[in-house]
Amino acid sequence: MLEQHSxxxxxxxxxxxxxxxxxxxxxxxxxxxxxxxxxxxxxxxxADVMMNDSMNLPEKLPILGEEYLNFEISSKSxxxxxxxxxxxxxxxxxxxxxxxxxxxxxxxxLHLTSEQDVVNSNTTISxxxxxxxxxxxxxxxxxxxxxxxxxxxxxxxxxxxxxxNIVIPGWKPFKALNWLAQRAxxxxxxxxxxxxxxxxxxxxxxxxxxxxxxxxxxxxxSPVIDKKQPLTALAEGKTHLSSLKILNQFNTTRxxxxxxYASKLITHDIVTKKITQHTFGLxxxxxxxxxxxxxxxxxxxxxxxxDVADRNxxxxxxxxxxxxxxxxxxxxxxxxxxxKHDRMYAKNNTDEYDxxxxxxxxxxxxxxxxxxxxxxxxxxxxxxxxxxxxxxNIVVPAAERxxxxxxxxxxxxxxxxxxxxxxxxxxxxxxxTINWNGGKLQYEMLAxxxxxxxxxxxxxxxxx
Numbered sequence: 429m430l431e432q433h434s435x436x437x438x439x440x441x442x443x444x445x446x447x448x449x450x451x452x453x454x455x456x457x458x459x460x461x462x463x464x465x466x467x468x469x470x471x472x473x474x475a476d477v478m479m480n481d482s483m484n485l486p487e488k489l490p491i492l493g494e495e496y497l498n499f500e501i502s503s504k505s506x507x508x509x510x511x512x513x514x515x516x517x518x519x520x521x522x523x524x525x526x527x528x529x530x531x532x533x534x535x536x537x538l539h540l541t542s543e544q545d546v547v548n549s550n551t552t553i554s555x556x557x558x559x560x561x562x563x564x565x566x567x568x569x570x571x572x573x574x575x576x577x578x579x580x581x582x583x584x585x586x587x588x589x590x591x592x593n594i595v596i597p598g599w600k601p602f603k604a605l606n607w608l609a610q611r612a613x614x615x616x617x618x619x620x621x622x623x624x625x626x627x628x629x630x631x632x633x634x635x636x637x638x639x640x641x642x643x644x645x646x647x648x649x650s651p652v653i654d655k656k657q658p659l660t661a662l663a664e665g666k667t668h669l670s671s672l673k674i675l676n677q678f679n680t681t682r683x684x685x686x687x688x689y690a691s692k693l694i695t696h697d698i699v700t701k702k703i704t705q706h707t708f709g710l711x712x713x714x715x716x717x718x719x720x721x722x723x724x725x726x727x728x729x730x731x732x733x734x735d736v737a738d739r740n741x742x743x744x745x746x747x748x749x750x751x752x753x754x755x756x757x758x759x760x761x762x763x764x765x766x767x768k769h770d771r772m773y774a775k776n777n778t779d780e781y782d783x784x785x786x787x788x789x790x791x792x793x794x795x796x797x798x799x800x801x802x803x804x805x806x807x808x809x810x811x812x813x814x815x816x817x818x819x820x821n822i823v824v825p826a827a828e829r830x831x832x833x834x835x836x837x838x839x840x841x842x843x844x845x846x847x848x849x850x851x852x853x854x855x856x857x858x859x860x861t862i863n864w865n866g867g868k869l870q871y872e873m874l875a876x877x878x879x880x881x882x883x884x885x886x887x888x889x890x891x892x
Contacts, residue, residue, distance in 0.1 A: 438810065438862070438871045443499040446517075447489045454497070458485065460535075464513065464860040466816040471602040472545035472625045475518050477538045484534070486523060495520045497540055501862065503812040503871075511813040513860065516581070516628045517543045542625060544574050544581065553596040553604055558773065562612045563588040566605055566623075566632045573601045574630070582629040586621070586637055588612045593773040593781050605632065611788055618718050619788035620795040626815040633817070635795065635854070639719040643821040643852055645811060650825060669806050672824065674849070675876065676803040678726065680755075687762025688797035689727065689755040691790050694742050694763065699770040705741070707748030708790035709756035713798070714881070721819075721852045722881035726801055729754050747786050764789065798880035799856065802849070810871030816858050820877065824849040847884035853877035 443454040454477075461478040475497070485491055496517040503511050518540035526536035551573050557565045567585050575581040590613060596604045605623045609632065612621035618636035625631070649669040683689055693706045714725045731753040739750045739760050750759060766785045773781060804822070814820070826846045857876035862869060 438501065438503045438812070438869050440862075440869070441500040441502055441512075443497070445489070445491075445495055445497055447491070447495045449489065452485070452489055454499075458483070461861065461863040463862075464515065466624075466626050466858040466860075468622055468624045468816045468854075468856045470625075471548070471606070471623060472542040473515055473518075473627075474542070474545075475515075475540040477540070479536050479538055480533070481536065482533045486526075486536075491520060491523065491538070493520050493522075496543070501812070503810075513812055514628055515542060515625075519543060519546045544625065544630065547574055548600055548602045551601055552598055553601055554598045556593075556595045556773070558593045559591055561588050561590065562592055562608050563632070565592065565594070566608055566612075569596075569601050569604055570630060570632075584629060584631045584633065586614060586633040588621075589615055589617075590784065595773070608632075610792065611783075613788055616717055616719075617787075618795070619792040624816065626817060631817060635799070636719045638817055638819065638854065639721055639852075641819055644818045645814060646821045646823075647806065647808065648823045649806075666823070667808055667811065669808050669822070670872075671805075671807045672822075673805040674803075675805050676801065678801055683797065684755075684758070684761045686793075686797055687764070687790075688794055689761065690757055690759045691762040691764065691793060692739075692742075692750075692759040693786060693790050694765045695746070695768050695786060696765065697768040697770055702768075703743040704746040704786075705743045705750070706746040706786040706790065707750055707759040708794060709748070709752070709759070710794055711756045712748075713791060713794045718795075720798075720881035721854060721879040722883045724882040724885045726798075726880065726882050726886065727755065728886045729756060762793075795880075799854070799878050802879045804849075804853065804877050805874065806877060807872060807874045810860065810862070810873050812860075812871070814855065814858065814873065814875075816855050818855050819852055820855060821852050822850060822877070848882050851879055851881075851883045853879045 440455055445452045445454055458479055458481055459477050460480045462475070464473065464475045466473050477497070479485070489495070496519045498517055499514070501513040520538060521541050522539040524537045524539065526534060528534050553569065553573060557568070563585050567583065570581075570583045570585070599607070602623070609621040609623045611619070612634070613619045614621070614634040614636055616636055618634055620635040621632065622635060623632050646666045647669050648666045649672045689710045691708055694703065695706065696703050710725060710727065711729060714720065732755060736758050739758070741750060749757070751757065766789060768783060768785065771779060771781060772783070806822070824846045826843055828843060830844065831840050855875055855877050859874040861872045861874065864870075
């Protein structure tokens with residue numbers, strides 16, 4: 429494989445396994461491969477370490493699931509900026525793949541999870557919250573239950589709108605936070621919050637606010653490159669991808685069933701006996717005030733070639749309409765029910781409360797499902813400042829013949845890059861891999877990235 433120059437220099441400042449009996453230095457002793465995993469759809473980070481052990485550490489230390497790993501890995505970028513990977517204590521959860529490879533030597537995988545995951549597993553919330561915004565409730569849960577001793581965890585919480593009266597009925601903190609994220613609406617009226625952890629920082633943020641940010645890094649992919657191209661790309665501020673796989677682009681059957689294109693909500697107030705139906709089409713999710721990775725909705729608004737029967741009317745219409753001839757109007761593809769409750773948790777007759785489910789449930793569903801449409805898996809030399817929840821830009825060449833007007837001058841320069849696959853992407857999964865390669869540290873990244881919009885309108889113009 430062609431060697432690619434890494435955009436950062438890596439060093440391990442310290443790596444220690446802390447046990448009840450003392451500290452074991454792992455900086456240059458016993459490990460072969462270290463992997464750190466981030467996922468924007470998961471609550472916490474995890475890690476694993478492949479150990480090459482000739483000291484029988486599981487018995488001598490011992491390793492019983494009460495230990496934790498502390499480390500700091502830092503790098504110096506081309507611009508001279510230092511960046512550290514320092515997620516905080518990672519607690520041992522299991523030993524797997526343990527094999528005796530030769531006399532008095534063994535290999536095994538040591539699995540770890542973040543401290544807040546361990547705290548969450550041992551904590552339950554039974555508490556009511558009245559007259560507070562969801563962001564305030566999330567802040568209280570994180571500080572009172574995940575970091576009760578104020579040990580210095582970093583929490584990034586985006587402000588929400590609306591006042592809530594809720595009861596958390598004996599749930600784990602992570603379950604409560606994910607439940608709150610499903611109902612949270614930001615200042616732009618967009619309900620696509622997620623809760624995740626990355627490099628020692630916990631986030632409760634909307635994808636809408638992330639997609640409004642500029643890309644942190646630019647990448648370019650070319651299936652065939654020579655040795656000069658990576659250096660040329662670096663000089664232009666781009667990094668060459670080592671590999672690119674298209675994991676997903678669309679699945680209309682799944683999107684129909686899940687209600688990404690169109691859906692219907694029936695609300696029932698069990699006190700006032702009021703039943704209302706609300707509808708939502710994907711086109712509404714691409715209103716100008718909602719941020720996406722690109723400009724255009726990933727499906728056209730053309731009238732379908734097949735006919736669909738008139739939509740059912742279950743109750744008086746609330747938000748939306750109940751007719752149309754494109755896939756964004758086939759609202760009966762996904763019908764959901766949700767209760768409302770007049771004056772829920774009220775202390776008196778004037779204490780009003782409305783869960784406003786019609787404002788967030790259908791819209792959130794369409795927006796979150798949009799993060800599982802165009803999905804790439806990419807690998808590249810490690811860039812330590814990248815995190816899940818960051819935006820990047822990728823240039824993907826078009827898989828079509830280049831027509832030259834003159835030698836070296838393309839006649840169709842606008843068609844050199846794939847307009848659907850190129851553009852801004854959101855990093856949703858990230859695997860940091862650090863291993864010893866011939867006595868030197870090698871740092872690589874494997875990422876899943878998604879885009880929920882296209883760089884060109886999806887029109888049907890035939891082939892050229």
